[in-house]
Amino acid sequence: MEIRQAAVIGAGVMGSGIAAHLANAGIPVLLLDIVPEGAKDRSVLARTALERMGKADPAPFMSPEAAKLVAPGNLEDDLDRLEAADWIVEAIVEEPEAKRQLYHRLEAVRRKGSIVSSNTSTIPLAYLVEGLPESFARDFLITHFFNPPRYMRLLELVAGPLTRPEAAAVLRDFADRRLGKGVVLAKDTPGFIANRIGGFWLRTAIHEAARLGLTVEEADAVMSGPVGIPKTGVFGLLDLVGIDLVPKVAASMGRLLPPGDRYREQAFDLPLIERMIAEGRTGRKGKGGFYRLREEGGRKVKEAIDLATGRYRRSERARPESIEAAKTQGLRALLTYPDRTGRYAWAVLSETLAYAAELVPAISDTIQGVDEAMRLGYNWKYGPFELIDRLGTGWLAEQLQAAGRPVPPLLALAAGRPFYRSEAGGLEQLGPDGAYHPVTRPEGVLLLADIKRTTEPILKNGSAALWDIGDGVACFEFTSKMNALDGDTLDLLARAIPLVAERYRAMVIYNEGTNFSVGANLGLALFALNVGLWSEIEALVQKGQETYRALKYASFPVVGAPSGLALGGGCEILLHCAAVQAHAESYLGLVETGVGIVPAWGGCKEMLLRHMTNPHRPGGPMPPIARVFELIGLATVAKSAAEAKQHLYLRPEDGITMNRDRLLADAKARALAMVEAGWRPPAPPAGIHLPGPTARTALELVLNGYVRLGKATPHDRVVAGALAEVLSGGDTDITEPLAEADLLALERRAFARLVRHPASIARIEHMLETGKPLRN
Known part of the structure; x- marks a missing residue:
């Protein structure tokens, strides 16, 4: 059995959130609720729920396309439409009798063998199936989602003594792989676990x-x-x-x-x-x-x-x-x-x-x-x-x-x-019988934490490590606080690239922190600024550009595998990977303008290349330049991996993994598939033609409009002006081709000018003190 269509009954906060997350998995969903007395729109509750979710922050939907997969309806006119659903989720009021009355109605219309589950948070399954026919009990489970369903990873799964094993197995696998849930098997007890x-x-x-x-x-x-x-x-x-x-x-x-x-x-x-x-x-x-x-x-x-x-x-x-x-x-x-x-x-x-x-x-x-x-x-x-x-x-x-x-x-x-103890290279847990038993992972799950229990790193320093994850694939891990990037990170990456080229087939960039990387270490940068170590800062920028460029043209495929925040330099490293396999909850963005600088580890260059070679872009050089100017200038952060594709932080062909625990295995498989397909490093792009001063003038006119409307501060103008110079190609002419090295030089020049500016230093200090951008 396969889950291809679903229905959710109950358009409250939980029910609508479950419907949204099913749609995030690409499943068409019918969302039903009662018909309010005297309502002109008989499906108003479901329709209102969809409207509410479209405005909600954090957003229940990962993309506008997902929102289109949810169809509103009501329990009087649309009950027979449930016959098409492979899985029906009940999420109504927490009253056993109300639920049982609904189940009797469902039993009369649902397709034989379709699965029905309740999202109850406390009521045992045995109470819910009292008086229901055995045919219903065989297809019934509890699937307890946590709120909000998109973001909370737990799903407690409860099967009854009559529940078909196949039904439980289907839901467990679907919730794991397609919904990204950590599925925990709970006993049929009040409140579950x-x-x-x-x-x-x-x-x-x-x-x-x-x-x-x-x-x-x-x-x-x-x-x-x-x-x-x-x-x-x-x-x-x-x-x-x-x-x-x-x-x-x-x-x-x-x-x-x-x-x-x-x-x-x-x-x-x-x-x-x-x-x-x-x-x-x-x-x-x-x-x-x-x-x-x-x-x-x-x-x-x-x-x-x-x-x-x-x-x-x-x-x-x-x-x-x-x-x-x-x-x-x-x-x-x-x-x-x-x-x-x-x-x-x-x-x-x-x-x-x-x-x-x-x-x-x-x-x-x-x-x-x-x-x-x-x-x-x-x-x-x-x-x-x-x-x-x-x-x-x-x-x-x-x-x-x-x-x-x-x-x-x-x-x-x-x-x-x-x-818990580590024994014979694996993790074991104490059981109720007094003996130790292996801690098992679902098939297809690979965790770096497990690898670390049995091996030593190939390379390691205070900010990063390189691990052998099997089958000729190495894993580069950030290890600093919040996975911020610094000189040690770049040093180890520069050492790892030739070593992997010599001994391995591919490399994955991945870690199991809350966030992939929050970007460059601002604390170290501020210290260098305060003592006037300009040459050290400029050398770090140069090193970052050279290391990321070596990564892009490495002789082996590099697959980035982010989860959580991938900002600034953390986003830039992904832009230089041969492919990305992203966790669905990855939030990518080039946010340097928020601290008064511009991306200078190749971020401007890579975003320009992606948008200028995008086959779906409007004609002429200005639309892609303007789009990149907007994304970087406004420090736009994609709120999902799906949205990151819309901004081209991710390529259309990059992969998305719903379950965080499956990310490393998926990234490793992607890297090996690229090797088997005969992957070769990309050729450097042909000369890039940018309009120069005419484009810069056009971008500055847009910026002036923001300033007049009060949407841009005085220092925003300075930073955006430097960004406009990079993206327009500096003093070039559109007939003159620019190489990647030319764009990198423009990034370095703009960065060096801005990082000395007192207002940029004030922004960095404020970000470190408060965690929020300074609007100066």
Whole structure:
């Protein structure tokens, strides 16, 4: 069976988001909802949802083409159209009876053998199929997406005792390869895995913050970066997802969980939350939440709520000493720090980790499934069992005993052994049987982290490494903070190119950081500027150009494999690769103008070449020049790999991988396919003909219009003027062909002039201090 068409019932935030992501995978989707009483447009709910998603930021759709694949409809006029769907996703209100009534209607119209699934977040499958015929139960599963469906990677898959194995296998493979999900097999228990543990963690964190007298800022500072949790922490996360969900989830879990479950015992009264909901203070979607922004003197002031009084006050950044202790001494130091923030960290984490250990194998057969669910569903850097290993299983058991609390059986079974260990070249996990078992990956998944456990790098320095990933393919990895590029990165890449040419067949440029690369290391550049090392900066620019050019004309194919941000120099290296296999969530852009400079590692040159040789461009030299001027001048960042193709940051023939875990394997396969096809390095382009001063004048006229409208600042004018000079070819004439070296020289000259400008230096300083561009 193959998923070729789908339908989603329920056009709320989750249902419409699921429909959008199915369309991102290239699947035509029918989106249905009820007919509102008295509605002239009987499909208004689905149609309105599509309109809302078209304006949403972050965007549910990866491209305008994907949006065209979703057709709106309603449950009265279009129910018979479900016969064409291979997969029907139900995403209506969380009420079992309402869902069952819908399923009876679906059973009457769906095609035999089509798959039906529910997106329920808490209701067990057994409740949902009560009273339904066996023919329905055989084709029914739970597919619990996390919001927003495009961006959150977790999909919890629950099959029932009657579910056809083929149906589960089809959805698991489709969700993995086509939707890019990390599919975790969950047991049919309330809340499944991530929300069972995540909900317990949140309620415990709220209660303990109030009990110990912490501010929301202190609680979020502790329960975020120091433990590998996103910077939203607890209260910021609740504002993001909606505070009104807290009592709903608690009530549902309270009804469904058995007596004696720790989640039910932790069912604290939360009067402040009830009051906030009654007053419409439900978080970002309401009148504020635990945090809010208030206008004061024309400026927005951030406020935080006092957990004791419920009144707002100006928010203050928390810097607990316990966090500094954790940075230097590790996670144990945080949990044992002798102040209220240390007691808070212990109270929340000890409860959460002990609860997670109590639940295996009840909610998942493996600790790997639990850890993956929390990493992918809540964006934790470490899952609960990985956190326990950071503390030490023996240490945690001793601390629980000392506090007079029970030690969960699985933790006692570990008996001081780690939950994960590297053995015989592979990663193993401790099972509920007390034995270690291999950590398995789905077929076709290749992770650099696994390779690192069994091999040593071919080359390595402080900013990069080169690895052998098998079959004659090498992998070049950035390793600096945020994968920023510096002289060491370029040095190692310059060493890697001849070595790979001698010993290997191809090379992939890839890493498993959150972002591929944020570009050049601005901190080092600013230091050099402040001490007047102009020659060092210019030498780095020259080295970057030479190294990237050597990469472009290497005797072997180089495949770039980005995920996340690929900005500035990180985008430029991809422009010089023979091919790119990009993760769907890759965000490419040449953003140098934001810090007062222009791309100077060949970015201007490569974008000009791509747009001037684009067979679909309008005639004449000016349209491609103007388009590149717009993209670079406005520091345009593509919001998906699909959009990157529209801007020609990626070529039309470059590949897109939906699942992040499959990116390295896909890039390696792409490189080997190029070798087998007889790949040869490209010939340098013939002379490039650019109009020179006439083009520069035309671009400056456009810029003057932006200045008059107040859309460009004085220094924007300076930077854009330098960019216009590069893209127009300088003082050339359109009859004079320019070589690549000529364009690179123009990049260097413009960069050298701008990087000395005080306003550019101010932009770099501001970006480093605030992470935001300065509009000077």
